[in-house]
Amino acid sequence: MDKIKRMLRNPIFTFILLAVTYAVPSLTFSQYSLVVLEEPSVMNGMTKFRLYIQLADSTDQVSAIFGTDKNPMSIVAPKGVFNSPFNASWSASGLNPNFFEAMPSMVDDSFATIGLDGPASQGKANSEDPIMVDDRSNPWADFFKVNEVVKLEINTLLGGSWFVLKTASNGFGDENLRVLIAQITTPGSISGIINAQIFPLGDGKKSVKMSFSFDGFGTTPGAIVLE
Numbered sequence: 001m002d003k004i005k006r007m008l009r010n011p012i013f014t015f016i017l018l019a020v021t022y023a024v025p026s027l028t029f030s031q032y033s034l035v036v037l038e039e040p041s042v043m044n045g046m047t048k049f050r051l052y053i054q055l056a057d058s059t060d061q062v063s064a065i066f067g068t069d070k071n072p073m074s075i076v077a078p079k080g081v082f083n084s085p086f087n088a089s090w091s092a093s094g095l096n097p098n099f100f101e102a103m104p105s106m107v108d109d110s111f112a113t114i115g116l117d118g119p120a121s122q123g124k125a126n127s128e129d130p131i132m133v134d135d136r137s138n139p140w141a142d143f144f145k146v147n148e149v150v151k152l153e154i155n156t157l158l159g160g161s162w163f164v165l166k167t168a169s170n171g172f173g174d175e176n177l178r179v180l181i182a183q184i185t186t187p188g189s190i191s192g193i194i195n196a197q198i199f200p201l202g203d204g205k206k207s208v209k210m211s212f213s214f215d216g217f218g219t220t221p222g223a224i225v226l227e
Contacts, residue, residue, distance in 0.1 A: 032053065042105060056177065065197075075192040077190045
């Protein structure tokens with residue numbers, strides 16, 4: 001209960017649930033983009049898509065991935081996603097690399113994340129597992145837990161999100177200034193709209209909300225979401 005109370009007092013969480021914002025497609029913030037990469041899957045007939053937010057500076061920080069009724073978020077995989085039965089979590093926190101050799105399909109699990117391929121305890125110093133919130137009338141986590149789900153959609157008034165606190169080191173970019181936000185494995189294509197909250201130069205008081213539309217692999221510049 002104390003953890004929930006802290007979440008409710010958190011300004012990031014408050015923004016996700018309460019902000020009334022709208023997107024202006026013609027207004028771009030070209031220093032940030034969504035990068036979708038394709039990687040081979042260990043399973044025949046599957047493609048592993050890795051989704052990253054491309055930052056501009058090593059001190060930029062990805063805070064949250066979110067959707068609301070005013071700024072809906074969606075990921076569509078028409079042929080369904082693969083979710084390993086050996087990861088009970090929606091995030092990468094349930095992936096233990098010690099089991100990859102015995103259960104190789106685990107590496108193809110679909111998961112949401114902010115900068116982690118596994119549990120925070122096995123990440124770099126000061127890593128924190130992402131926290132999720134959703135509208136109970138429209139839960140989104142099954143997209144990352146149940147096999148063959150075809151769509152993630154976050155588009156209600158309460159909205160939903162996965163996010164990390166400002167103290168989390170995994171919100172900062174890797175050597176390529178990229179932050180992994182999801183891995184999706186499917187026998188088909190993917191497309192959608194991703195919304196992200198970013199702290200330029202790590203300054204939460206100057207946070208920027210971005211929206212990225214994508215269709216398959218490639219790099220997509222973002223459009224600013226204005227409050």
